[in-house]
């Protein structure tokens with residue numbers, strides 16, 4: 260049988276045929292079918308028993324999901340034009356990923372974000388997986404600030420642009436500062452109520468956070484809006500791009516009380532940046548110890564808000580709403 264055609268009738272009568280060439284063809288087909296069966300089996304076994312292969316498969320699926328969703332949703336988003344409303348579509352597209360990956364999200368302090376005020380969110384940035392945590396807590400009219408490179412990622416870039424994501428060129432400081440200043444001016448006027456920034460400026464899976472870039476803090480001070488720090492617990496238990504590890508697990512997202520910027524000016528920005536970073540580092544250290552059993556993270560917390568409240572710069576209205 261050759262591709263469903265019995266050897267006796269193949270090649271058709273009238274053409275020369277030989278038993279050996281028929282046997283050869285049969286062997287090829289058997290080998291081909293065998294290979295076709297073996298490859299998925301080998302892939303399944305590798306996926307099950309090889310952590311690196313498992314990691315790459317899961318990352319590939321993550322990226323394919325994002326590209327597929329962006330391709331699917333962009334035409335609908337385009338009907339509305341560039342609007343923060345389209346963020347709801349992106350959010351809906353990313354929300355199911357945690358179920359597919361078996362990642363449980365716990366959110367602490369979500370009540371802090373339920374306010375009519377405008378504000379800036381700053382958050383630690385571990386990996387592209389942060390998108391799964393972001394969609395758990397991102398307010399309805401919030402736009403992230405992202406690196407310009409995302410804009411050039413085909414349909415993903417188009418989806419981001421249509422959703423009102425603000426792009427900055429990290430390598431052209433003046434341009435980036437202009438974009439941030441313009442955001443501060445237009446925040447009140449336009450439909451955007453909140454801006455989400457990863458102040459580390461790049462992904463970081465180390466135990467301590469990187470020094471913070473100052474754009475988010477200038478933005479909050481220029482717009483005179485409070486800052487809400489958000490801390491994602493470390494992914495070490497279930498994800499590491501260095502160790503090529505990607506299993507199921509739990510991520511805790513802690514929304515810290517707001518930090519006021521009323522009355523602050525650009526000269527207060529360095530201190531404001533350090534105060535917020537320290538509060539986030541404390542929260543991260545506490546979470547590392549409680550979620551991941553790690554005692555060696557940066558300066559173990561002496562109480563989540565204790566140091567931030569105690570060390571706040573003079574004249575800075577840091578709101579300490581938690582009783583600890």
Ligand SMILES: CCCCCCCCCCCCCC(=O)SCCNC(=O)CCNC(=O)[C@H](O)C(C)(C)COP(=O)(O)OP(=O)(O)OC[C@H]1O[C@@H](n2cnc3c(N)ncnc32)[C@H](O)[C@@H]1OP(=O)(O)O
Pocket residue numbers: 325326328329349352353384390403404405406415418419424427428429432435436437439440456457458459460461471472473474475477478528529
């Ligand atoms: C379905 C499809 C789904 C697709 C989903 C996709 C979702 C995507 C989600 C998105 C996720 C995407 C995630 C991502 O893409 S993360 C990557 C992008 N994010 C960032 O880069 C974070 C924001 N960056 C900054 O804030 C930096 O500060 C910038 C880039 C502005 C400069 O950086 P730089 O490296 O140069 O350093 P520096 O901060 O030490 O500042 C140096 C000096 O400049 C002063 N300065 C700074 N800013 C201002 C200002 N505004 N007004 C006045 N002055 C300002 C500052 O005080 C300092 O001066 P001095 O104090 O030393 O005198």
Ligand SMILES: CCCCCCCC/C=C\CCCCCCCC(=O)OC[C@@H](O)COP(=O)(O)O
Pocket residue numbers: 322323325326384386387388390406411412413414415457460461462
């Ligand atoms: C026509 C060109 C087609 C290109 C196709 C590219 C395919 C890209 C595939 C999937 C895109 C997934 C995008 C997820 C975005 C997650 C946001 C993110 O994590 O960005 C990283 C950024 O914060 C910091 O970047 P670096 O750590 O400095 O690096």
